[in-house]
Amino acid sequence: MTGTLYGIGAGPGDPDLITLKSLKVLQSVPVLAYPAPDDGDSLVRAIVDPHLSGQQEEVVIRIPMVVDRFPAQDVYDKAVADIGAHLQAGRDVAFVCEGDPFFYGSFMFLFGRMAEQYPVEVIPGVSSLTAAAAVLGAPLAARNDILTVIPAPLDDASLSRRLADADAAVIIKVGRHFARVRAVLNDLGLDHCARYVERATMSQQKVLPLSDVDDTNVPYFSIILVHKRGAAWQ
Amino acid sequence: MTGTLYGIGAGPGDPDLITLKSLKVLQSVPVLAYPAPDDGDSLVRAIVDPHLSGQQEEVVIRIPMVVDRFPAQDVYDKAVADIGAHLQAGRDVAFVCEGDPFFYGSFMFLFGRMAEQYPVEVIPGVSSLTAAAAVLGAPLAARNDILTVIPAPLDDASLSRRLADADAAVIIKVGRHFARVRAVLNDLGLDHCARYVERATMSQQKVLPLSDVDDTNVPYFSIILVHKRGAAWQ
Numbered sequence: 147m148t149g150t151l152y153g154i155g156a157g158p159g160d161p162d163l164i165t166l167k168s169l170k171v172l173q174s175v176p177v178l179a180y181p182a183p184d185d186g187d188s189l190v191r192a193i194v195d196p197h198l199s200g201q202q203e204e205v206v207i208r209i210p211m212v213v214d215r216f217p218a219q220d221v222y223d224k225a226v227a228d229i230g231a232h233l234q235a236g237r238d239v240a241f242v243c244e245g246d247p248f249f250y251g252s253f254m255f256l257f258g259r260m261a262e263q264y265p266v267e268v269i270p271g272v273s274s275l276t277a278a279a280a281v282l283g284a285p286l287a288a289r290n291d292i293l294t295v296i297p298a299p300l301d302d303a304s305l306s307r308r309l310a311d312a313d314a315a316v317i318i319k320v321g322r323h324f325a326r327v328r329a330v331l332n333d334l335g336l337d338h339c340a341r342y343v344e345r346a347t348m349s350q351q352k353v354l355p356l357s358d359v360d361d362t363n364v365p366y367f368s369i370i371l372v373h374k375r376g377a378a379w380q
Numbered sequence: 381m382t383g384t385l386y387g388i389g390a391g392p393g394d395p396d397l398i399t400l401k402s403l404k405v406l407q408s409v410p411v412l413a414y415p416a417p418d419d420g421d422s423l424v425r426a427i428v429d430p431h432l433s434g435q436q437e438e439v440v441i442r443i444p445m446v447v448d449r450f451p452a453q454d455v456y457d458k459a460v461a462d463i464g465a466h467l468q469a470g471r472d473v474a475f476v477c478e479g480d481p482f483f484y485g486s487f488m489f490l491f492g493r494m495a496e497q498y499p500v501e502v503i504p505g506v507s508s509l510t511a512a513a514a515v516l517g518a519p520l521a522a523r524n525d526i527l528t529v530i531p532a533p534l535d536d537a538s539l540s541r542r543l544a545d546a547d548a549a550v551i552i553k554v555g556r557h558f559a560r561v562r563a564v565l566n567d568l569g570l571d572h573c574a575r576y577v578e579r580a581t582m583s584q585q586k587v588l589p590l591s592d593v594d595d596t597n598v599p600y601f602s603i604i605l606v607h608k609r610g611a612a613w614q
Contacts, residue, residue, distance in 0.1 A: 155510070157399065165506060166403065167396035246510040246520075254519040261517065268514040270581075272399060272504045276389070276480040280502040283495065285488040286480075292542060293529040300524055308526060311545075347504075 149233040152240045153247035155271015159348035161196045168269045175238040179205035181252050190244050226259045233264050246271040278343040287314045298323035305330045317370040325361040344368040383467040386474045387481035389505015393582035395430045402503045409472040413439035424478050460493045467498050480505040512577040521548045532557035539564045551604040559595040578602040
């Protein structure tokens with residue numbers, strides 16, 4: 147009897163922003179798996195920590211922090227082998243990730259490799275997009291707005307064109323691209339309707355106007371919300 | 381002592397897809413408020429029903445189903461008066477809505493009218509976007525994809541241009557616009573990479589290829605996901 151792989155969205159950071167459904171699975175499976183940087187603690191492990199009994203086996207998937215976080219294939223090949231061994235032994239595994247598993251998340255690389263061979267269930271989670279909107283007190287999009295999600299690693303011309311063409315935009319994966327993104331927003335005259343949110347809903351959360359951000363110290367889990375209809379949030 | 385208005389995202393439909401944080405507020409406040417059509421039951425009231433004690437006072441906000449659901453201002457003016465009376469009497473009120481309160485939700489109309497006068501806290505929820513992706517077993521967006529959220533009521537030319545320009549797209553508020561949206565997708569040659577999800581995560585959930593959808597019976601809470609990178613979900 148093969149085990150089931152659950153892809154669980156742990157939400158944006160506040161441990162209470164996990165869903166009941168994810169919590170039930172998280173607390174019932176014998177094996178927990180999660181990503182971690184190659185030289186530090188796992189953020190998502192910290193998010194779910196208050197909910198764990200400490201009795202579960204843990205599989206840590208060390209993902210080297212390479213450029214824009216597309217790790218080498220061998221990292222996932224090893225994860226597939228480690229998780230697969232548990233599944234083949236009949237043990238269910240919960241892979242937890244920040245936000246939602248299918249929203250720009252690392253889980254999809256495992257999903258692509260494992261869904262044909264094993265039963266996989268994905269449990270959606272609260273994404274950083276709506277968490278940041280809640281933190282700002284600023285609706286993300288309303289009525290017939292076009293909302294565009296734009297990864298910051300795109301080149302300046304693409305960023306500029308997409309931002310110019312959106313009613314509302316969320317720029318994700320900001321990290322080391324911050325200074326460049328801010329310059330594009332300034333050039334478009336959109337800096338006045340853009341706000342920066344770092345680690346939304348976590349204890350270290352920061353909300354700043356773009357001009358106050360230290361561009362040498364922007365974490366990967368930071369986003370910029372752009373609301374062209376100022377009245378929606380001012 | 382004025383009460384606090386909580387805007388709570390109840391998630392996409394499965395009652396267990398509510399967050400722990402929303403559940404705690406939902407079960408602790410004396411007053412529950414929610415939208416309902418003018419002649420029927422409230423969908424979101426049904427979603428949260430399993431979590432309620434039955435001891436709370438309820439404020440039903442009847443929203444006439446007018447074209448594209450932008451109701452007359454007087455509906456919200458009355459809701460503000462009804463909810464405001466509880467807040468002024470010191471009673472906290474939880475307004476629950478489907479999905480997330482700040483993602484194309486009706487809560488933002490209350491927020492715009494009440495946030496200056498009363499303490500308001502928004503608790504994000506799982507949106508129908510990521511719920512539909514989970515149901516399909518199809519990542520919504522990956523790596524540096526541009527993801528565009530497109531409301532179906534837009535005109536054909538806008539729909540066509542936005543769909544042509546996106547890496548991945550989610551068409552929301554499909555409802556009575558389905559036949560028109562399907563024609564636009566067919567014209568673009570995108571019908572083969574588009575899928576229809578109705579009432580994601582609810583017991584009446586349906587997942588269909590576009591060609592199998594009865595265009596005379598498409599509910600408001602249906603969406604179409606378009607994945608141009610077919611390998612992500614096939």
